[in-house]
Amino acid sequence: MCDQHPTTTPVRRPLGRRAVLRGAGGLLVAGGAATAAAPSAFAATSQNGWPAGYSNEIPLSSLAVGAATFPAGVRSGDVYTVLRHVAARFDATVERLYSPGCWGHNYREISGSTNLSNHASGTAIDCNAPDHPLGASGTFTSAQVSAIRAILSQCNGVVRWGGDYSSRKDEMHFEINVAPGDSRLSSLAASLGGGGGTPAPPAQWALVRQGDSGFRVRHVQYLLRQRGYSIGIDGVFGSGTASTVRSFQSSRGLTADGIVGTNTWTALVLTVRNGSSGDAVRAVQTSLTAKGLSTGVDGIFGSGTESRVRSFQDSRSLVVDGIVGENTWQALTA
Numbered sequence: 001m002c003d004q005h006p007t008t009t010p011v012r013r014p015l016g017r018r019a020v021l022r023g024a025g026g027l028l029v030a031g032g033a034a035t036a037a038a039p040s041a042f043a044a045t046s047q048n049g050w051p052a053g054y055s056n057e058i059p060l061s062s063l064a065v066g067a068a069t070f071p072a073g074v075r076s077g078d079v080y081t082v083l084r085h086v087a088a089r090f091d092a093t094v095e096r097l098y099s100p101g102c103w104g105h106n107y108r109e110i111s112g113s114t115n116l117s118n119h120a121s122g123t124a125i126d127c128n129a130p131d132h133p134l135g136a137s138g139t140f141t142s143a144q145v146s147a148i149r150a151i152l153s154q155c156n157g158v159v160r161w162g163g164d165y166s167s168r169k170d171e172m173h174f175e176i177n178v179a180p181g182d183s184r185l186s187s188l189a190a191s192l193g194g195g196g197g198t199p200a201p202p203a204q205w206a207l208v209r210q211g212d213s214g215f216r217v218r219h220v221q222y223l224l225r226q227r228g229y230s231i232g233i234d235g236v237f238g239s240g241t242a243s244t245v246r247s248f249q250s251s252r253g254l255t256a257d258g259i260v261g262t263n264t265w266t267a268l269v270l271t272v273r274n275g276s277s278g279d280a281v282r283a284v285q286t287s288l289t290a291k292g293l294s295t296g297v298d299g300i301f302g303s304g305t306e307s308r309v310r311s312f313q314d315s316r317s318l319v320v321d322g323i324v325g326e327n328t329w330q331a332l333t334a
Contacts (some may be wrong), residue, residue, distance in 0.1 A: 044116055044120070045116065045121070046115075046116045046117060046118045046119075046120045046121035046123060047110065047115050047116060047117065047118050048118050048121070048123060048175060048176060048177065048178075048179065049179040049180065050075070050079075050118070050121035050122075050123045050176070050179075050180055051121060051180070052107065052116050052120035052121040053107065053120070053121075054107050055072050055105060055107075058075060058105075058121065058122055059075060059076040059077070059122075060072060060073040060074065060075060060076060060104075060105055060122050061073050061074065061075075061076040061080045063080065063083065063084055063087065063104055063125070065084065065087040065088050065091050065097055066088075066091040066096060066097045066253075066263065067096065067097060067098050067099065067253065068087075068091070068097035068098055068099045068101070068102040068127075069099050069102065070087070070102050070103060070104035070125055071100075071103060071104060071105075071106075072104050072105035072106060072122075073104050073105060073122070074104045074105060074122045074123070074124075074125060075105070075121060075122030075123055076122075077189075078185050078186050078188075078189035079122065079123050079176055079185070081189040081192050082155065082158060082159060082176065082185065082188055082189055082192065083123075083124075083125050083159075083174070083176070085155075085192045085326070086125070086151055086155065086159055086174050087102075087125060087127065088266060088326075089147075089150075089151045089154075089326075090127050090148070090151065090174075091266075091267075092252075092266050092267045092269075093147040093150070093151070093270070094127075094140070094144050094147045094148055094151075095128065095131075095144065096252060096253035097127060097128060098128060101128050101129050101130050101131075102125065102126060102127055102128065102129070103119065103125065103126040103129060104119070104122065104124075104125055105119055105120070105121075105122040106119040106120065107119075107120045108120060111134065118175045118176065123175060123176040124173060124174065124175035124176070125173075125174050125175075126172040126173050126174075127172055127174065128172060129172045131172075132171040132172035133172070134168070134169075134170050134172075135168050135169060135170075136169065136171065137163075137169045137171070139171050140163070140171060145163070148161060148163070150271070154271065154325065155188060156184060156188060157177065157178070157184065158176065158177060158178055158182075158184050158185050158188050159174055159175065159176060159177055160174070160175050160176075160177035161173070161174055162174070162175070190319065191319040191321070191325075191327075192325075192326070192327065205260075205261060205262045205265040205266075205330055205333055206265075206333045206334055207259065207260070207261050208220055208237060208259070208260040208333075209237060209242075209258065209259045209260065210237050210238065210239065210241070210242045210258060211237060212237040213235050213236050213237060214235055214290075215235065215286055215287055215289075215290035216287075216333055217235045217236060217237045217241065218233055218234075218235045218283070218286050219283045219286060219287055219332070219333060220237070220241070220245070220260050220268070221233045221234075221235075221241060222279040222280065222282045222283035222286065223268040223269065223279070223280060223283050224241075224244050224245070224248060224268070225279040226270070226278055226279040226280040226283070227248060227268065229244050229247065229248065231244050233282075242258035243258070245258045245259075245260060245264065246258045248264070248267075248268070249264055249267075252267045254267065265329070265330070265333065266326070269326060269329040271323060271324065271325045271326075272284060272301055272323075272324045273301060273306075273322065273323040273324065274301055274302065274303065274305075274306045274322060275301060276301040277299050277300050277301060278299055279299065281299045281300065281301045281305070282297050282298075282299045284301070284305065284309070284324050284332065285297045285298070285299075285305060287332035287333065288305070288308050288309070288312060288332070291312060291332065293308040293311055293312055295308050306322040307322075309322050309323075309324060309328065310322045312328070312331070312332070313328060313331075316331045318331060
């Protein structure tokens with residue numbers, strides 16, 4: 001699906017069997033049923049049923065994650081919120097994104113088909129395309145595939161991975177897998193801090209650096225230990241903690257400045273929930289206590305910790321699910 005990403009405007013071809021044509025009264029006629037008009041005068045739809053068009057015909061928002069930009073961006077609103085999350089988690093947990101090599105909207109057909117690609121509606125992204133070419137299988141390690149599965153699991157069926165295609169694999173590719181108006185998309189976007197038809201603003205995390213002390217520093221130290229680094233938990237951001245932060249940043253392709261900001265936080269955190277255990281859970285428990293929800297720091301995410309997480313989420317107007325994902329981590333560090 002994703003082997004062609006021209007930088008010039010492609011010629012619009014006659015619409016294939018996935019297209020819908022404008023009928024009388026300005027409605028779109030598809031299989032005999034009248035529906036609302038899409039933005040494009042040609043009223044095409046991509047493979048997943050979303051209205052497709054050139055960049056001046058559909059709402060697009062710029063997308064940049066880590067060191068990568070996705071040319072032309074992706075569809076604004078809930079689609080943006082979800083695909084930005086996928087890209088951010090891919091960057092943090094699968095492999096670092098880079099440019100050029102990541103792709104967003106592009107009005108074109110699927111390679112070898114007359115159907116419009118989901119890129120044509122701004123509902124798909126490609127990640128590090130040169131490393132994961134169309135048709136190749138096994139371009140990710142087993143650990144990377146597990147990380148991709150975790151991202152897909154969090155997206156609850158809203159996002160499909162090209163590595164799961166039954167025929168030709170497309171391991172660089174992630175796409176929206178529900179039709180316009182499907183409540184699962186809006187619910188997922190809301191849980192990620194977006195929704196409302198507008199792009200989610202970039203996350204704002206607390207800045208932590210050498211000379212700081214307190215629960216945020218403990219939070220950083222616990223997460224570093226969770227990531228396999230040998231570090232004491234004393235709540236003091238000294239030279240040793242700064243050195244360990246720089247080592248972690250270098251391992252993830254981040255600027256190794258020893259300062260824990262948005263990109264470093266995003267790379268450090270991982271989702272924990274009832275049944276999880278370890279130092280990441282201790283970080284949650286430490287922060288909950290600092291926020292006034294006294295919690296024993298035993299590293300075991302049981303019913304008591306879940307109850308306090310839910311109370312904290314409710315107090316911050318977050319989705320109350322008891323799961324500590326990116327939004328809850330961010331609030332805990334504020």
